[in-house]
Amino acid sequence: MDRQVSGQAMIKRVLKVTVKKLPQKPGVYLFRDLHDKVLYVGKAINLQKRVKNYFSENKVDFKTKRLLENADKVDFIETKSELESLLLEARLIKQYRPRYNIRLKDDKRYLYAGFTKEPFPRLVLLRQPEKEPGLLNWFGPFPSSYALKEILRLVRRIFPHRTCQKMLAGGCLYYHLGLCPGMCRESVKNYGRTVKNLSLLLGGQTDQLVKLLTKRMQQAATAEKYETAAVSKRQLQLMARLWQNYRRFPETEKIIKQLETVRQLLVCWQGFDPLLIHRLEAYDIANLGKDVVVGAMTVLLEGEPDNQQYRQFKIRGEFQGDPPALRQVISRRLHHRRWVYPQVILVDGGKGQVAAAFQALAEKKLIGQIGLIGLAKQEEVLVIPRIDQEKIVSWKLVASLPILQQARDEAHRFAQRYYKKLHRRITFD
Template identity: 25%
Template sequence: MNKEDNLKRLAYLRNIVLNMPEKPGTYQFYDTEHTIIYVGKAKNLKRRVSSYFHKEVDRFKTKVLVSKIHDISYSVVNTEEDALLIENQLIKQYKPKYNVLLKDGKTYPSICVTNEYFPRIFKTRNINKRYGTFYGPYSHISSMYAVLDIIKKVYKPRTCRFPITKEGIEQRKYKPCLEYHLHNCGAPCIDKQSYEDYQEAIRQAREILKGNTREVQNLLKQQMQKYAEELRFEEAEMCKQRYMALDNFAAKSEIVSHTITDVDVFTIIDDDTRKNAFINYIHVKNGAINQSFTYEYKRKLDETDEELLNEAIPEIRERFNSTAKEIIVPFELDFKIKDASFFIPQRGDKHHLLELSEMNAKQYKFDRLKQAEKLNPEQKQTRLMRELQEKLKLTKLPYQIECFDNSNISGTDAVAGCIVYKGMKPSRKDYRKYNIKTVTGPDDYASMQEVVRRRYSRMQEEGTPLPDLIITDGGKGQMEVVREVIEDELHLSIPIAGLAKDDRHRTNELLFGFPQQTIALDVKGELFKVLTQIQDEVHRFAITFHRNKRSKHQLHSELDDIKGIGMKTREALMKQLRTVKRIKESDIQTLTGIIGASKATIIYNYFHTK
């Protein structure tokens, strides 16, 4: 590969990385033949994958791997543990060339509760449903052992492998083992513990394994407090560690479940124009995800979501040679597939899989949107304007937005600023500064009314296009005084919104309407970020103007009061003599050498004839 082709390859890969989400998930690297050469997992996909392409990377293996990458794909999940489990399954399935760990055929352990008369509880890597119920698998081995230890301490299940039966107990065939004498077992084999008590203990242990740990956590908390009161600090610390381990314990991942054997999962998400749809496909085999892809379908004849899925499901199943007997979908479909049935889950593991599939489809849609907006920035601006229009139910796109803010110190040097955003971008040539003329003292409401009145009455007189939206840097009070000027005095019809801040001076809500209502916004969304930028920008603009005005007053010197002495003369003197004191003490010859005889005489006489 020549240098130019290599640069194109790296640019293509970096563009993919740039649009990756900052979420947990797995990623796959492909070579020129689109064969998976590496599978990885990450808590933050974007950060992890971008690390491969840093200039500082100096590991030989990483450099070799990066040189082989020609494409990247990824899937998002809810937790890092889920990503770890999917990574495990994908490595075993594809055996990528550059993966070393987890290729040995081992898998993460599960916990088995046997079907015996007196069930046993133990960890295993061999799953056979004939022998019992399996919980897991568990990617955090230490947490799994912590829970097994808690179950052993609290419920004392038997550990021996004797095939204990009711008849054997009645015939006294068994003898208690060492665990009984160590108080680790209730010895149900010799009827020291009743069948009912033992089964109740196992039932509670199952609840822990399902993730219902609150009861056990409360018990550990009580024991910890009891030990602390008795000054048995080592035992109290042990209880604390078990409590924390149990608190961090994830009893079962939605990604891998032994109750799900072989299913296909399909979800569909529309783009904003409904011209395209994104269909995600997840295939679960033997309880684990081994396929996850999203496809973009173009609507040719304005097909419904149902019609698109009817077309896509057989096509995708054929492409992946799927023979799954159960197909999970988000809604009812009016067609049938031979030897397979559709299922719409409402809860449980299968519903989690449906949610995961939908999350991946949404992420794919978002990534495609970001790529398109990178090529055409105006598309992003239009999308944000449309989103704001829908939120506020405006009659037209808010192309021109104007925002106001006041700035003063106890009413002195009172000023205001107006900034203008056009197409969701600052239009700095349209920014305006205002000195407050009619208000005395610190009255923000009256100052705001003066500025709004001056600006829009002038725009009316000049026939200048009015804004599509006014935003006040304040809450309900600011909105109301602006409304009084706009509607009651000037008889204009301009929508008014307000951006309120919390106690930490951070934007926390958008207000709109009269009476004002809080408009729900995603604080992590792009629209919220733009509105926050508008508020920060108008605050910066107003306060900078105020500081400049205040500093001019503070820099006033005695030289400013001398008639006949202009700015250039003052600057020349200050440049040479540095201070007013030295100017006062200078003789007339020194002053003449700097500014000439006539002006030197004026200054000398001013300071020496007082």
């Protein structure tokens, strides 16, 4: 037993030395065991800092401890950008199916992208691609569904592609926005190139994609097909810009640790493991009497505010207090399925507000898929419902976290701003 412990300690020291040699650049890291089997795949904006964080003395996460006990070495693949590392991570998870990336085969939380078997393949998002016989190919799993959807939104401007089920003779909305080539106007050969481009990109084979586009550009220029060459050149330029500007990883270790604490609370009290908290939504209600009642939603992406995704709601019907108003706001938000669902919902308030939000989630059958926390103003404590068989059975109060206080305060500020705007309008009208 003592030899086993000392052996593990030796391995841990060796791993720590290895970590110091990792580059401070974006990339993907792989923990391997004594038999060279991949145990875990992760991505990082800074490989050395991210992997070093695993050896922090205050790490209490059970899964991390078990991972380090079984790990023998850390390999890495350096990438040119954060976006490239995200795509490569998905490809390597699919390739190795690592033990500590949890149960990928049956886990419905992971999102995949795939092309359908049609003359003009559609790009679709799905949870369990192996159960879909109508797929040409598929990519993933992507631990962050938000990141995948964000990538596709940005990439669509470079490689317009089909997503709609029915092809309209006059072209769909995306065609008129320049985001779909318009199948009735596009040849099978040309669209096949688009599918090839996207397949390489989503498969994490970005270097091959760059080589392919460069070759097409040079061949078109040699054949004096300058318009075709210009298309490939523009695609290369837009890709380079996207690689350079894409940022979706948490900037500081403090944010990472706080989000990890939130994740552990959800695992412990709600039996729900979001794995990584990419999107957190905070809600608040503002009112003065019954004349003007509004709600607000603010968004944190990777721990940073994203005000482009903030939303405001005017309460419908007769006002009966903050909890019913909050339930209405969250219900209306969840009705918008095109808005990416968060991993966590934070409400400004105590048990009454949390219970109202819980009812909204239950209506949409999202209990166990989205975490739920309240933050009471006066006490400044987190109100966490313990959920058992889709029912709240008890509550836990714990010390608040700065990142959640900031999210709550931002929702309060945004709600108050909207309330004052409507109140002035009513007063002066």
